[in-house]
Amino acid sequence: MAYLSLKNINKIYPNGYHAVHNFNLDMERGEFIVFVGPSGCGKSTTLRMIAGLEDISNGEFLINGKRANEQGPRERGVAMVFQSYALYPQMSVYDNIAFGLELQGADDDYIDEKVRNTARILGLTDYLDRLPRALSGGQRQRVAIGRALIRKVGIFLMDEPLSNLDAKQRVTMRSEITQIHRETGATTIYVTHDQTEAMTMADRIVVMKDGYVQQVGTPRELYFNPVNVFVAGFIGEPPMNFIRTRLSGGKIDIAGKTLDLTKLGKKLGAYEGKEIVFGFRPEAIRLGSHDKAYVLPATVELTEMLGDNTNVYITMGDMHPILKVDPHDTPEIDSEILFSIPYESVYLFDGETEKVIE
Ligand code: ADP
Numbered sequence: 001m002a003y004l005s006l007k008n009i010n011k012i013y014p015n016g017y018h019a020v021h022n023f024n025l026d027m028e029r030g031e032f033i034v035f036v037g038p039s040g041c042g043k044s045t046t047l048r049m050i051a052g053l054e055d056i057s058n059g060e061f062l063i064n065g066k067r068a069n070e071q072g073p074r075e076r077g078v079a080m081v082f083q084s085y086a087l088y089p090q091m092s093v094y095d096n097i098a099f100g101l102e103l104q105g106a107d108d109d110y111i112d113e114k115v116r117n118t119a120r121i122l123g124l125t126d127y128l129d130r131l132p133r134a135l136s137g138g139q140r141q142r143v144a145i146g147r148a149l150i151r152k153v154g155i156f157l158m159d160e161p162l163s164n165l166d167a168k169q170r171v172t173m174r175s176e177i178t179q180i181h182r183e184t185g186a187t188t189i190y191v192t193h194d195q196t197e198a199m200t201m202a203d204r205i206v207v208m209k210d211g212y213v214q215q216v217g218t219p220r221e222l223y224f225n226p227v228n229v230f231v232a233g234f235i236g237e238p239p240m241n242f243i244r245t246r247l248s249g250g251k252i253d254i255a256g257k258t259l260d261l262t263k264l265g266k267k268l269g270a271y272e273g274k275e276i277v278f279g280f281r282p283e284a285i286r287l288g289s290h291d292k293a294y295v296l297p298a299t300v301e302l303t304e305m306l307g308d309n310t311n312v313y314i315t316m317g318d319m320h321p322i323l324k325v326d327p328h329d330t331p332e333i334d335s336e337i338l339f340s341i342p343y344e345s346v347y348l349f350d351g352e353t354e355k356v357i358e
Contacts, residue, residue, distance in 0.1 A: 002026035275351030
């Protein structure tokens with residue numbers, strides 16, 4: 001039996017706005033799940049329904065197989081870390097972390113042991129006497145996490161906890177939160193709009209758009225087997241390149257070249273004469289002409305040297321894909337190049353439904 005179960009969960013706000021549609025998910029104990037999607041897609045609403053901060057309009061939320069829709073946050077055993085970490089400014093790190101247990105009336109020795117243990121996990125031992133204003137953003141966020149972690153709860157919820165940090169702190173905190181999760185084993189749901197956070201931290205990712213779950217899977221599954229154009233374009237950086245074109249005799253025309261798609265071994269029968277979307281990831285290509293690949297010509301518009309790789313912005317007719325190449329192979333701006341897309345790296349999608357063609 002799953003630890004947490006969301007069954008056909010919907011949220012309709014009092015103003016009639018239907019923010020979440022038929023959300024289904026089973027979570028095992030100890031899993032780290034990330035909800036990801038663009039702003040406004042319903043991630044926070046879903047998290048708040050799990051937390052008990054927002055009513056579930058219809059559907060069922062089960063904890064250990066028992067209906068929990070009517071339970072308050074405390075009964076459900078959830079702790080939540082928000083975007084704005086709102087520490088008590090006049091209290092030391094120690095007191096900020098201890099606060100929740102003090103409210104519960106725990107005894108001093110117990111609190112002391114728990115605070116010190118939590119501080120050790122979070123690398124805050126040397127900062128227990130400091131006030132929040134004497135900490136960096138990352139340290140403050142760790143205190144906020146400590147304050148949530150110290151109470152023994154079954155479910156740990158985080159809503160964009162890194163969005164107030166600078167880019168470098170975010171990278172550090174990302175791996176720290178993963179580490180904390182490994183040490184505590186807390187069942188965690190983490191909300192973010194950032195696909196990199198989702199990919200680097202999650203056991204499984206739930207991709208959402210416009211209130212609907214698009215796909216649930218491991219980072220690997222979402223990257224290699226996206227179910228539709230949205231997921232394919234959302235996961236991966238730079239995003240997958242898409243070319244809309246019409247299938248004719250099993251072939252398509254791109255930039256004056258005819259590509260025989262029957263070589264891909266996909267079920268194309270139903271798409272003859274219809275529009276399809278041809279997709280390939282920037283990092284999946286090889287420069288030059290290679291076997292078992294579609295070879296295409298392009299003009300180099302711009303190159304962006306990033307250190308470990310170079311993004312090459314190209315033009316093919318009226319299309320502007322991006323290629324990712326080894327920095328040693330960076331082509332000259334304005335040069336004409338050939339590049340190869342290996343057959344196994346090609347994705348095809350239904351032009352109408354945007355679902356993947358297997
Ligand atoms: P996300 O976390 O993915 O950015 P939210 O869950 O916050 O998205 O919001 C989902 C949608 O619900 C948005 O369109 C938002 O404007 C709307 N929404 C959020 N809260 C309310 C509310 N209290 N009343 C009406 N609509 C709301």
